[in-house]
Amino acid sequence: MLILAERQLGPEPTPFGREMRLRHFDFASSYRPFNHGSFGTFPKAVRQYQQFLQQQAQERPDTFRRIAYPELLREARGAVAPLLGAHVDEVVLVPNASTAFNTVVRNLVYEDGDVILYFSTVYSSFLRTIQSLEETTAVQGHSISLVYPIEDDEVLNLFEKAIIDVQTQGKRVKLASFDTVLTFPGVRFPWERMLAKCREFGVMSCVDGAHGIGHISLYHMAGLGPDFFISNCYKWIMVPQGCSALYVPFRNQHLIKTTFPTSEDFLPERERRGMPVTDYFVNLFNRVGTIDFTPYLCISEALRFRSEVCGGEEQVREYGSRIAREGGMLMAQIMGTEVLENKTKTLCRCCFTNVRLPLTSEEAGCPQEAVATANWISEKSIIEYDSYLPTRYYNGAFWTRLSGQIYLEHADFEWAAHTLIELCNRARQELALRGV
Known part of the structure; x- marks a missing residue:
């Protein structure tokens, strides 16, 4: 039987800066790490915990996957959900933001005249996803050009104008996608105000918070009412790649019928009709393909490091x-x-x-x-x-x-x-x- 060892006492608090780098991270001694935003990294304590989990999975594969993993996965979702101001059953874990975005946009049903609004600063894989949808569905993408530096008020004005322009053409904005913090240039985006504008015009929203959790405060996120919210965990809260949180509020979980790729827990509509929507939604994401799930299970350990060593x-x-x-x-x-x-x-x-x-x-x-x-x-x-x-x-x-x-x-x-x-x-x- 698998018995997970108790976590050891954490290391003592460490000053930020070079001492933190040398004591707790695995960078080469001569390497200068300035690009955390692209790939993230994680401390030695998290690496050791992941290796422990991987060893457990190798020693007793079925026991780990069938008995330990479901409990540890719920613990991980329960650890990350409060950082988003969300209920545990509104948050599932996927390998990366691109997977999460595809899960959202490929589950929506599009009709002629539907439009996805996005900004010219969109992350490249999100743009390519929208372009691929233009080839396979009725939806069209509409880009809003931004050149920085720009004022937040101007961003909101351009967004509102784009919505009105689309409606004037007899079309409908099905979804708007925008960031919390842009990839390049790396600047804060007025996503909170954007959500208010979406509600004003009755537009569904998908927030790309890849640079979100662990980077900016998101305790208020769920209260702002996004329709979907995506945030990488392997970047700014320091878990191994790949691990991202997908937030889908209870009101929208019926829209998510399948994962991408489709998991073994998918059910045809006739079979899931009598099943509680949230139960089906959470179960969908428990086992998606055969991958190393241990990055998901490191969330609690990463947050523990940030609390005990870093001060919170x-x-x-x-x-x-x-x-x-x-x-x-x-x-x-x-x-x-x-x-x-x-x-x-x-x-x-x-x-x-x-x-x-x-x-x-x-x-x-x-x-x-x-x-x-x-x-x-x-x-x-x-x-x-x-x-x-x-x-x-x-x-x-x-x-x-x-x-x-x-x-x-x-x-x-x-x-x-x-x-x-x-x-x-x-x-x-x-x-x-x-x-x-």
């Missing part, structure tokens, strides 16, 4: 936001540039900073050369500097998006600034050699 969720979020803000300002000062922000200072209320590089579009030549130069800087930062400083050519300038996290400190951002200055100088030389 608020402390983790506050430090990540503050070190990103202060680190970005330090970099801008060193490089003689600026941080991407709007007049009302709403963009930087997150754990990202976007800093302009000291390289101009005129120096880069044509836009194609500028894009290639940005890619060159990003690649060189990996190959030659043992880091990753994600750089893009955006709105006529070069920007880097760096993540704030508990294992970083001011000295790391100072190093990033000097490294980017050096890379910009090298880029100028490369461009000159090519006669740009």
